[in-house]
């Protein structure tokens with residue numbers, strides 16, 4: 001009697017692998033459940049339990065989000081307000097932590113974009129004052 005390396009032997013020392021063979025011809029390789037020659041995924045008697053487990057998994061993965069709402073994120077003040085609201089929503093359990101994390105990442109993207117936009121606007125003003133001819137040319141090039 002031999003035992004496969006890495007296989008979990010049952011009480012009599014025989015590895016109990018699922019006997020299901022995939023369409024590709026490859027064996028399942030999963031451990032057979034007690035009283036069956038199949039693993040949980042392939043046991044014909046476990047259909048109801050599998051469906052219930054799938055439903056539970058789906059419910060556990062469901063992300064809690066707020067009702068559809070559009071929030072302006074055009075200024076640093078907007079971003080601070082969004083982050084503040086999100087912090088309070090996640091603390092109160094109204095928003096999933098994963099949503100809050102995504103909001104945090106996107107808030108950082110928004111902050112960088114707002115800062116860059118502000119810098120470009122200030123630079124354009126400075127260029128217009130210091131080099132009016134050049135600023136006009138750059139502005140014309142941007143419009144083209």
Ligand SMILES: [Zn+2]
Nearest residue numbers: 018028039042
């Ligand atoms: Zn199997």
